[in-house]
Amino acid sequence: MADATLVTPESPxxxxxxxxxxxxxxxxxxxxxxxxxxxxxxxxxVNFPVRMDDGSVRMFTGYRVQHNExxxxxxxxxxxxPYVTLDEVRALSMWMTWKCAVVNLPYGGAKxxxxxxxxxxxxxxxxxxxxxxxxxxxxxxxxxxxxxAPDLGTDPRMMAWIMDTYSMMHGHSTPGVVTGKPVxxxxxxxxxxxxxxxxxxxxxxxxxxxxxxxxxQTVAIxxxxxxxxxxxxxxxxAGAKVVAVSDSRGGIYNPAGLxxxxxxxxxxxxxxxxxxxxxxxxxxxxxxxxxxPVDILVPAALEGQITELNASxxxxxxxxxxxxxxxxxRADEVLAERGIYVVPDIVANAGxxxxxxxxxxxxxxxxxxxxxxxNQRLQxxxxxxxxxxxxxxxxxxxxxxxxAYVVAVQRVVEAIEDRGIFP
Numbered sequence: 329m330a331d332a333t334l335v336t337p338e339s340p341x342x343x344x345x346x347x348x349x350x351x352x353x354x355x356x357x358x359x360x361x362x363x364x365x366x367x368x369x370x371x372x373x374v375n376f377p378v379r380m381d382d383g384s385v386r387m388f389t390g391y392r393v394q395h396n397e398x399x400x401x402x403x404x405x406x407x408x409x410p411y412v413t414l415d416e417v418r419a420l421s422m423w424m425t426w427k428c429a430v431v432n433l434p435y436g437g438a439k440x441x442x443x444x445x446x447x448x449x450x451x452x453x454x455x456x457x458x459x460x461x462x463x464x465x466x467x468x469x470x471x472x473x474x475x476x477a478p479d480l481g482t483d484p485r486m487m488a489w490i491m492d493t494y495s496m497m498h499g500h501s502t503p504g505v506v507t508g509k510p511v512x513x514x515x516x517x518x519x520x521x522x523x524x525x526x527x528x529x530x531x532x533x534x535x536x537x538x539x540x541x542x543x544x545q546t547v548a549i550x551x552x553x554x555x556x557x558x559x560x561x562x563x564x565x566a567g568a569k570v571v572a573v574s575d576s577r578g579g580i581y582n583p584a585g586l587x588x589x590x591x592x593x594x595x596x597x598x599x600x601x602x603x604x605x606x607x608x609x610x611x612x613x614x615x616x617x618x619x620x621p622v623d624i625l626v627p628a629a630l631e632g633q634i635t636e637l638n639a640s641x642x643x644x645x646x647x648x649x650x651x652x653x654x655x656x657x658r659a660d661e662v663l664a665e666r667g668i669y670v671v672p673d674i675v676a677n678a679g680x681x682x683x684x685x686x687x688x689x690x691x692x693x694x695x696x697x698x699x700x701x702x703n704q705r706l707q708x709x710x711x712x713x714x715x716x717x718x719x720x721x722x723x724x725x726x727x728x729x730x731x732a733y734v735v736a737v738q739r740v741v742e743a744i745e746d747r748g749i750f751p
Contacts, residue, residue: 338656340419340631346657348422351733354726361741368418370394374464378457381450388457390442392465394474395421398743401472402438403428403681405479405508406461406486411630412441419631423652424681426736427674431713433685436740438474440465446481458486462493469494471504471692477684478508480553480630484520488513504691507684516687517699519680522706524558526679527650528566529710531624534646534671537718543567545623548581548644550574550614552601555650555677556628557592564588568624572617575601576629579617580609619643627654634659642668649673664727672729674736675714682709 345366352362372392377385391414394402404424417439424437442461446454468474478487487509494505503514511517518525535542547568549556552575564570570588572581577600580586586609594604602611618625618638625644627633631653634642639655639662647663648671649655655663655670663670683706690696697705721731 338632338635339415340653341415341422343632343653343656344419344422347729347733348737350657351730351737354724354730354734355738355741357737357741361744364744365396365737365740368393368395368421369397370468371414371418372465372468373414374461376460376464378453378460380453388442388444388461390440390461390464391417392440392468392474392476393417393421393438394468395437396425396740397436397473398740398747399429399436400434401436402474403433403435403477403684404438404440405477405680406440406442406482406490407479408442408444408446408481408486410443410445412443416631417441420652423674425740426733427678427681429736429739430674430717430732431678431682431709432739433681435475435681435685438476439479440476441479444481454486455489458482458489459493462490463497466494466497469505471502471688475504475684475688476506477680478554483554484508484510484515487515504688507687507691508680509687514687514691516683516690516702517697518702518706519683519687520554521558521562522683522702523555523650523677523680524560525562525703526682526706526710527555527559527626527628527648527676528562529679529707530671530676530714531563531568531626531646531648532566533711533714534648534669538646538669541567544569546571546583547624547626548572548617548620548622549626549628549650550579550617550633551627551629551651552579552591552595553628555680556626557595559626559628559650560588561592563626571622572612572620573601574612574614574617574629576614578602579612579614580604581612581617581620582609584608624648627651629654632656634663636662639663640666642666645669647671649676652677660727660729670728671714672732675710675717675728675732678713679706679710682706 420439428435509515569585621643628650634655636658639659
């Protein structure tokens with residue numbers, strides 16, 4: 329089988345800054361404002377020991393970065409990955425600022441990460457690492473200041489450990505310090521599926537606006553984790569034909585369509601997609617999946633996967649960015665020249681942070697909603713945000729990404745101007 333590794337990404341923070349500079353020119357922002365928005369307000373690096381099961385002590389490095397808090401407390405996930413870098417966390421925190429603003433949540437952006445392969449640790453080691461990391465970053469998180477959530481390599485169980493650690497340090501239960509928790513300790517119904525479900529809502533609306541029903545459209549999805557796996561199920565439920573999916577080791581392709589439910593069950597049981605025997609399929613690498621002849625491509629893995637090197641070979645007519653920053657600025661230009669319709673990440677994958685906001689609100693009020701209400705509110709916010717971005721794109725003759733950034737950056741700039749510069 330060919331090498332199945334993901335495309336090596338360019339500098340994510342350089343990409344984020346370049347995207348900001350582009351919209352700054354459209355909005356004619358002055359250099360001082362661009363300077364404020366180009367940098368992250370607060371960056372914490374922590375190096376901490378964890379006792380392993382064999383009694384040895386191993387050092388780990390983690391980060392928590394807060395980009396901008398003009399619109400409210402900062403919000404963003406925590407990822408556990410051997411590939412975490414400070415550059416990546418900075419970029420993700422900036423993208424979170426724009427994501428929260430474009431869907432009009434009262435949040436700024438943040439992100440965190442630990443350099444670790446969580447699969448290499450036992451459950452006890454993972455718990456000790458998570459709790460120690462939570463203790464280290466506790467000086468800059470709180471329900472009023474910075475509210476973490478799950479991301480790549482983390483899950484509701486780890487959010488429970490973080491919430492419990494923070495609560496023990498403060499002498500009282502504080503469920504609002506993180507979101508994405510189990511429902512029994514203050515989590516919101518519908519949170520786990522929120523990002524993938526939001527991808528479906530946005531894809532349906534994008535198809536509707538383009539006069540093409542989602543039902544019957546062929547879809548390839550790079551990444552089959554919390555986002556890609558749920559998105560695959562949701563899109564299949566809506567009538568789309570999912571023909572290719574992949575995980576970190578590679579993927580499978582069947583132009584006649586895949587049994588998404590069987591694949592999802594196999595993946596949840598810990599199996600690799602390439603090991604699944606239930607479909608008549610062809611093995612593909614993550615790079616090859618991006619270039620398959622499909623109607624809709626959903627990159628749902630890591631940033632920087634669509635570059636100027638492969639953008640000319642993309643065959644999909646629509647790309648829905650379920651991952652953060654999957655397309656580089658150079659690739660964006662190539663896709664635009666080829667007329668490929670790109671729904672940007674800060675709109676397409678905002679479902680997770682929207683329902684995280686719902687969870688935070690429910691925790692603060694100690695009043696919880698039924699899942700149907702959560703999903704209805706999610707759909708309304710996402711569709712409204714997409715329609716607003718689409719209207720700006722038409723009025724200003726912009727690509728959707730530029731229009732989304734215009735809406736988001738303008739809101740953050742207005743908040744900064746309204747608040748003024750302290751002192």
